[in-house]
Amino acid sequence: ETGVTQTPRHLVMGMTNKKSLKCEQHLGHNAMYWYKQSAKKPLELMFVYNFKEQTENNSVPSRFSPECPNSSHLFLHLHTLQPEDSALYLCASSQERASGLDEQFFGPGTRLTVL
């Protein structure tokens, strides 16, 4: 595997389900990100991890719970979601968080549908 991978690619869940999204980067980066991409809206940064420590949580509802066990893996745990949470969830990584000029490498995303 190369780059940033995400599983599953598609997920349909009910509002009472618990599921997790997984992201893995094979680039040796130290920063990882979760974004939400909804139609007609800018990408919304949800969480940032730098050297496994969460450095940003952009007012994300608690029904989204991130986990970063090491610099290569990032999870997004989902619980009691709402239909408006349906979106494409993108994971990204970069060398480090502090340098704004480091490009971010994106995974293909997980298309989430909440029924």
Added chain:
Amino acid sequence: AQSVTQLGSHVSVSEGALVLLRCNYSSSVPPYLFWYVQYPNQGLQLLLKYTSAATLVKGINGFEAEFKKSETSFHLTKPSAHMSDAAEYFCAVSRTGNQFYFGTGTSLTVIP
């Protein structure tokens, strides 16, 4: 505060015609600027970036962008559109120590 505005959510061009996708930014200090492309069912891929070196930046697939401080713009161009250029294009701005701010995206359609 920083933000980025992409004028035109949809742009259509004929194959072989000039591609021009507009991006304007607001930033209190010189920013770093990026263009990303997203093909259907894929994540974002970096096309090019401006990091205060040459104002004309060349990227992949024949794209380039020019940083114009006086106009606070970073428009993306390609002299001749190809069918494979059909995708969603995102402009983004950042600064050292700060997060990326993405635009709302421009969907490019290439007409045969």
